[in-house]
Amino acid sequence: MIGLLSTFLFACLPPLVVGSLALVRSFGAPSGRGAAAAGGVLLILAGLVATGWQVYYRFFVLPDPFHAFGVLPVRPGLAEAVTLGGGALGAGGLILLLVAVLSARRFQDGPQGPPASPAPRGPLPPHAAPSTGGPR
């Protein structure tokens, strides 16, 4: 029971909390809203996948008598799919959060000051000078 609680508290709940926080705070963010919100959604999905796998494993796989013989009584590839899916969702959320941070940098670089002044205009090149006495 303590193992179950610690697993839920320390492995399943943190992605859900961080993803929800990212989703809520993304609405008031000055930049990178879409990336932060999508990263939060991906983290919430990763937390849901981890929670679902833990529930399935603890309540359906462990009581199975086949598990006592060292056989994981799940469909072949399901454990790998959960590992890959959870890892991909977490990595995708991390990438999107990184994109949100970098877009905030770009936003900050933009409106900080006036744009660079254009190049000083010198005398017009000879071929562009207005003609005054040419044939009409």
Place this chain on the structure above:
Amino acid sequence: MTEMTDLTPLVSSLPALLFVLAQIALGVAALAAVPRLGPERRTAALAGGGLVVAGGLLTGGFRLLLLFAPAIPAQTSLLGVLGVVPPLVFAGGLLGLVLAATAKPAAPGPYPPPGTRPGAYPHPGR
């Protein structure tokens, strides 16, 4: 006759180790972006990137420890406590990155009174 080493556990844990490497690389990327960020985001991004890297290293170390667990004395309670730490550190890193991504810029100071703007206006006659 040489004894063949069973590589099946190592091969089966390769995808998880690849994700750990990706996490470390992304944390390093976040750390590399810190000097270009504003001061209100710098601390959170630095802490987030550092914790993501630390969480990835701890996760990889824990997985390698589990791979070679039969070769060391079984300390199940110690392994249980160790297994709790990496996800928490990684979640702390994610939280730091969330705070860095959604931080609001510092409020600008009051506008200077007119006439004190630096730089001289060009003379209208020129």
